Amino acid sequence: MPLLVTGTIGIDTVHTPTAKAEEVSGGSCSYFAAAAAFHHKPIRIVGAVGGDWPNDHAALLESIDGLCLDGLERRSESKTFAWGGRYFDNMNQRETLFTELGVLEEAPPEVPASYSDSRFIFLANSHPSVQLDLLSKFPDRELAVADTMDLWINIARDELLTLFKEIDGLIINDAEAQQLTEISNPITAAKAIIEMGPGFVIVKKGEHGAVLVHNDAIAILPAYPLELTGVVDPTGAGDSFAGGFMGFLAASGRLDFSAMQTAMAWGTVTASFTLGSFGLDGLASTTREDLEARMFDFRRIARVN
Amino acid sequence: MPLLVTGTIGIDTVHTPTAKAEEVSGGSCSYFAAAAAFHHKPIRIVGAVGGDWPNDHAALLESIDGLCLDGLERRSESKTFAWGGRYFDNMNQRETLFTELGVLEEAPPEVPASYSDSRFIFLANSHPSVQLDLLSKFPDRELAVADTMDLWINIARDELLTLFKEIDGLIINDAEAQQLTEISNPITAAKAIIEMGPGFVIVKKGEHGAVLVHNDAIAILPAYPLELTGVVDPTGAGDSFAGGFMGFLAASGRLDFSAMQTAMAWGTVTASFTLGSFGLDGLASTTREDLEARMFDFRRIARVN
Numbered sequence: 001m002p003l004l005v006t007g008t009i010g011i012d013t014v015h016t017p018t019a020k021a022e023e024v025s026g027g028s029c030s031y032f033a034a035a036a037a038f039h040h041k042p043i044r045i046v047g048a049v050g051g052d053w054p055n056d057h058a059a060l061l062e063s064i065d066g067l068c069l070d071g072l073e074r075r076s077e078s079k080t081f082a083w084g085g086r087y088f089d090n091m092n093q094r095e096t097l098f099t100e101l102g103v104l105e106e107a108p109p110e111v112p113a114s115y116s117d118s119r120f121i122f123l124a125n126s127h128p129s130v131q132l133d134l135l136s137k138f139p140d141r142e143l144a145v146a147d148t149m150d151l152w153i154n155i156a157r158d159e160l161l162t163l164f165k166e167i168d169g170l171i172i173n174d175a176e177a178q179q180l181t182e183i184s185n186p187i188t189a190a191k192a193i194i195e196m197g198p199g200f201v202i203v204k205k206g207e208h209g210a211v212l213v214h215n216d217a218i219a220i221l222p223a224y225p226l227e228l229t230g231v232v233d234p235t236g237a238g239d240s241f242a243g244g245f246m247g248f249l250a251a252s253g254r255l256d257f258s259a260m261q262t263a264m265a266w267g268t269v270t271a272s273f274t275l276g277s278f279g280l281d282g283l284a285s286t287t288r289e290d291l292e293a294r295m296f297d298f299r300r301i302a303r304v305n
Numbered sequence: 306m307p308l309l310v311t312g313t314i315g316i317d318t319v320h321t322p323t324a325k326a327e328e329v330s331g332g333s334c335s336y337f338a339a340a341a342a343f344h345h346k347p348i349r350i351v352g353a354v355g356g357d358w359p360n361d362h363a364a365l366l367e368s369i370d371g372l373c374l375d376g377l378e379r380r381s382e383s384k385t386f387a388w389g390g391r392y393f394d395n396m397n398q399r400e401t402l403f404t405e406l407g408v409l410e411e412a413p414p415e416v417p418a419s420y421s422d423s424r425f426i427f428l429a430n431s432h433p434s435v436q437l438d439l440l441s442k443f444p445d446r447e448l449a450v451a452d453t454m455d456l457w458i459n460i461a462r463d464e465l466l467t468l469f470k471e472i473d474g475l476i477i478n479d480a481e482a483q484q485l486t487e488i489s490n491p492i493t494a495a496k497a498i499i500e501m502g503p504g505f506v507i508v509k510k511g512e513h514g515a516v517l518v519h520n521d522a523i524a525i526l527p528a529y530p531l532e533l534t535g536v537v538d539p540t541g542a543g544d545s546f547a548g549g550f551m552g553f554l555a556a557s558g559r560l561d562f563s564a565m566q567t568a569m570a571w572g573t574v575t576a577s578f579t580l581g582s583f584g585l586d587g588l589a590s591t592t593r594e595d596l597e598a599r600m601f602d603f604r605r606i607a608r609v610n
Contacts, residue, residue, distance in 0.1 A: 090489045184395045185533040208513040209527055218606050220527045222514055228490040258610075265609045301523050304570045304607045305563075 001142070003250040004115055005032045006046035006134050007124025007239070008104065009061075009072070011054070013084040014233050014278055016091065021233065024279030025057040027081060028124035028147070031236035034064050034283040035243025035270045036122075038291055040251040041066035043243075044115050046134070048103040050078035060280055073109045078102055091231050092206055111137050120250040123167070124239060125149045128159040135166055143255060145169040145246060147239070153179050164197030171202045171242050186211050187218060200260065202245070204238050212264055219261040224272035224298050233278045237271045240283065244270030269295045306447070308555040309420055310337045311351035311439050312429025312544070313409065314366075314377070316359070318389040319538050319583055321396065326538065329584030330362040332386060333429035333452070336541035339369050339588040340548025340575045341427075343596055345556040346371035348548075349420050351439070353408040355383035365585055378414045383407055396536050397511055416442050425555040428472070429544060430454045433464040440471055448560060450474040450551060452544070458484050469502030476507045476547050491516050492523060505565065507550070509543050517569055524566040529577035529603050538583045542576045545588065549575030574600045 010027030029047045036043045079102035087094045108130050123131040123146040144167045183189040190201035190213035200214035209222040245267035273286040315332030334352045341348045384407035392399045428436040428451040449472045488494040495506040495518035505519035514527040550572035581587040
């Protein structure tokens with residue numbers, strides 16, 4: 001069950017209340033792929049970087065076992081997508097300091113012919129028309145899941161609604177779900193989004209966990225409880241959650257509700273390692289054993305009995 | 306294992322974005338007792354009402370099986386505690402419109418001699434000196450748990466810290482935990498509060514669930530997922546959670562961490578019925594069968610597997 005992800009490979013600069021990290025390895029595609037690779041191989045990447053992409057970022061991504069980088073375009077005359085942000089005191093909210101689109105302003109990356117048998121597709125946040133175009137290249141897909149953001153809800157709502165007819169699942173955060181539906185309750189909002197097309201919706205609530213709505217069934221989980229010292233940088237946690245979720249599903253080959261519920265727990269636990277360091281370092285320095293040990297903890301901590 | 310609660314029996318007026326309910330039956334003691342009575346009998350009440358206490362409020366409380374009202378003082382010349390509040394659009398935040406202290410400005414209610422063998426004590430929110438005085442009447446108690454509020458953290462911090470040395474557990478909400486410790490992370494804040502005295506701390510996060518910290522062990526649960534239509538009035542949900550929690554512990558006779566984790570799930574499910582109606586009506590119209598059916602659902606919905 002080859003799993004393909006398309007999204008950004010970025011250079012992030014992150015300010016937190018106590019620290020600052022400059023030009024760390026980031027981007028939705030990177031976080032998703034590194035998280036998914038714990039669960040499944042290969043993870044196929046479709047993305048583009050510029051000539052300024054740091055060698056150590058390349059080395060980090062290449063060091064992650066299970067990633068296929070055949071679909072990673074290096075454009076020597078272009079600039080890599082770059083993002084800078086600052087987190088406020090509670091680490092739950094942030095402001096964007098700068099966004100340099102770089103390669104995102106150019107043509108989307110090509111999909112290698114060798115990727116055409118991909119069955120699981122994750123469309124990380126980008127313009128819904130770009131997501132739709134990518135999706136059209138995989139008529140035999142078994143599961144297509146997308147993310148989106150406030151910008152597209154505002155300026156490309158029609159294209160987004162067209163995308164919703166084509167995807168099986170949507171993973172968005174609570175603020176976006178409310179923006180899309182004007183409904184503050186995440187479950188009621190998810191049901192309204194399902195009416196727009198996707199078979200299931202996961203609403204991510206950051207430190208408060210996530211909720212899955214699939215037809216009339218609901219699954220809800222808290223986030224893995226981290227203390228203050230365990231939250232170094234929340235950037236990429238949502239993409240890591242999606243990567244753990246989709247990676248587990250691709251590995252299991254199952255798409256039933258029970259498998260999705262288990263996949264959500266793996267997404268939760270995988271994302272918790274992203275929070276522990278700046279950039280991709282948290283995931284890159286985590287072992288499968290670390291992940292399983294924390295899953296064991298999570299089952300005990302979040303047990304309903 | 307007799308379980309005793311002391312707190313307010315109040316007359317509430319509640320405005321929500323879509324409705325208004327005037328002079329409904331409320332108060333921390335009422336919510337706690339009605340919730341605890343699902344799990345354990347008897348629940349002994351220590352509280353006071355005035356001559357204006359409506360007959361239908363009395364009839365409602367008397368109709369709840371398992372409540373012992375021997376410690377309910379009726380003071381014909383006094384006024385019942387009354388509170389009015391307005392919830393904002395998302396039902397998570399509210400403002401107080403008025404507070405009429407009434408009997409709370411007078412001497413605390415007497416504890417009947419027949420209550421002296423109470424082993425489980427819940428001190429709902431009141432001045433920490435009043436809580437301390439009540440507690441001193443039960444030297445043989447096995448479990449004493451308290452709630453508090455922002456007002457006492459502000460104006461009676463020393464008395465509160467004295468109380469913390471005497472209680473086994475504290476149940477407070479996330480904003481209060483942060484106010485008390487100046488730590489925004491609920492787990493780190495709970496650990497800081499444990500350093501002040503209580504053996505365990507539960508931080509309530511409203512619609513986002515609750516977390517229990519007991520020595521180095523942590524348990525976390527989401528709230529029972531309710532749709533918009535299921536959230537009529539959040540007033541009393543926190544006290545109902547505490548009632549379900551303590552009621553289960555008193556019934557089981559166990560105080561180990563595993564029992565507390567199960568008790569937290571029962572607290573969560575019990576509180577969800579309070580949200581469904583104004584005042585005590587939600588709990589009063591719920592059967593033990595309703596409760597067990599929702600607990601069955603909750604185990605399935607919040608399963609980590």
